[in-house]
Amino acid sequence: MAKNKRKVFGQRHVCSRMNFLYQAANLMAQNNNNTLAAYYGKLCRNVGTKAVMHIAPAVKRTLCKRCSLPLLPGVNTALVVEQEHEVPSTAKAGGKRRNRRRRRRRRGKPAKGQANAEASGSRSGSEQKSTTIDDNATLQLQCGLCQKQRRFCVDAEKECWLERPEALAQVITMNARQGVAALHRDSYSCDKPTADH
Amino acid sequence: MEPLQEYLTDLVEPQHRQKVNIIPDHITMLHSTKSKKQLSRKRRAHKSRTLSRRDYAKLGLHTLPTRQMRYEQALPLHKLWKGYIREHLDLSEGDLVPEVHDPRYEEFSKQLVKIDLHGAQLRVIQSKCPTLVGLSGICLLDSKNVLKLLGEDHRLRTIPKSECVFGMLVGNMEFTIFGQHLNIRPAERSVKKIKGFIEPFM
Numbered sequence: 001m002a003k004n005k006r007k008v009f010g011q012r013h014v015c016s017r018m019n020f021l022y023q024a025a026n027l028m029a030q031n032n033n034n035t036l037a038a039y040y041g042k043l044c045r046n047v048g049t050k051a052v053m054h055i056a057p058a059v060k061r062t063l064c065k066r067c068s069l070p071l072l073p074g075v076n077t078a079l080v081v082e083q084e085h086e087v088p089s090t091a092k093a094g095g096k097r098r099n100r101r102r103r104r105r106r107r108g109k110p111a112k113g114q115a116n117a118e119a120s121g122s123r124s125g126s127e128q129k130s131t132t133i134d135d136n137a138t139l140q141l142q143c144g145l146c147q148k149q150r151r152f153c154v155d156a157e158k159e160c161w162l163e164r165p166e167a168l169a170q171v172i173t174m175n176a177r178q179g180v181a182a183l184h185r186d187s188y189s190c191d192k193p194t195a196d197h
Numbered sequence: 198m199e200p201l202q203e204y205l206t207d208l209v210e211p212q213h214r215q216k217v218n219i220i221p222d223h224i225t226m227l228h229s230t231k232s233k234k235q236l237s238r239k240r241r242a243h244k245s246r247t248l249s250r251r252d253y254a255k256l257g258l259h260t261l262p263t264r265q266m267r268y269e270q271a272l273p274l275h276k277l278w279k280g281y282i283r284e285h286l287d288l289s290e291g292d293l294v295p296e297v298h299d300p301r302y303e304e305f306s307k308q309l310v311k312i313d314l315h316g317a318q319l320r321v322i323q324s325k326c327p328t329l330v331g332l333s334g335i336c337l338l339d340s341k342n343v344l345k346l347l348g349e350d351h352r353l354r355t356i357p358k359s360e361c362v363f364g365m366l367v368g369n370m371e372f373t374i375f376g377q378h379l380n381i382r383p384a385e386r387s388v389k390k391i392k393g394f395i396e397p398f399m
Contacts, residue, residue: 024274027277033270035260
């Protein structure tokens with residue numbers, strides 16, 4: 001345990017640096033300075049790679065995968081909510097084979113449970129769904145800089161391992177003195193998933 | 198095909214050129230090098246995900262205009278950096294630089310080398326190039342060999358690290374940084390092992 005503690009302490013400075021760079025990237029993105037925002041975002045990621053330190057997946061997803069620009073919907077990102085039953089029409093328009101395959105897989109799952117409900121009231125259902133977001137909807141984020149599109153599932157049950165409470169091995173709270181922005185970062189265990197299998 | 202036949206006939210002695218008869222079937226043309234289609238599927242998929250250097254430049258991410266950014270726009274970054282440096286060096290209000298005999302000294306100086314300079318207020322104290330001396334500003338970009346400082350006159354200046362000595366003010370502490378020893382890529386600096394004793398130059 002003592003050994004582990006010392007190891008984490010050594011990474012503390014890297015952690016605070018990454019935190020600072022992430023905040024700086026967001027600050028620059030709000031000022032519409034894309035060059036610097038992408039540069040700080042990329043550097044934040046690179047520091048993490050060099051020091052072998054992982055960013056929490058929820059935070060990582062806010063950076064564009066391609067150009068590392070912090071994605072702020074409404075500022076530099078287009079956010080579109082897609083409904084599941086509308087997907088077949090858009091699938092024809094989209095020419096990419098990979099996307100089509102992914103959609104087919106997604107379409108297959110809810111068909112069993114929802115087939116009856118959609119058949120009975122498909123018109124009223126579609127009107128309702130346009131205003132409310134249900135679990136089957138997908139979020140589409142398009143980066144304003146490099147036009148990279150990413151899709152995320154709204155469904156709260158589909159989460160990756162690191163987001164589950166079982167994955168949490170140890171919580172380290174960094175007690176920053178005085179008015180410094182308090183920083184919480186959970187340490188996730190990388191050993192646990194392998195131990196379970 | 199035509200230039201090849203011409204070339205071959207040119208090699209023959211002039212009086213025998215009439216007799217030359219080239220059968221086109223005997224010529225096999227070789228195609229050019231590996232075509233783009235032959236890239237493996239894995240690589241193609243990877244290509245769309247990452248931004249190549251050329252795409253990166255095309256988006257204008259390498260260029261920082263000299264006169265675009267105002268000094269006031271960089272002030273929030275400087276404020277953020279102040280919070281960061283206080284957290285990084287574990288400072289409290291009114292702390293002084295630890296003396297050489299202080300047990301904290303070694304740890305402190307090691308962390309000082311590893312700090313991130315983006316957002317720091319820097320000033321060139323000494324330089325091999327006399328025109329650079331006295332320039333000051335907020336550091337916006339830190340690369341292996343160069344720092345970009347945004348001065349109070351809203352101008353972005355590029356300053357080589359290796360020739361200069363920088364001064365940095367944190368609270369009531371003043372640091373002198375020899376730029377020669379900052380010549381590491383910023384991402385690697387936080388991991389780099391630092392020697393206990395480095396000779397200053399000049």
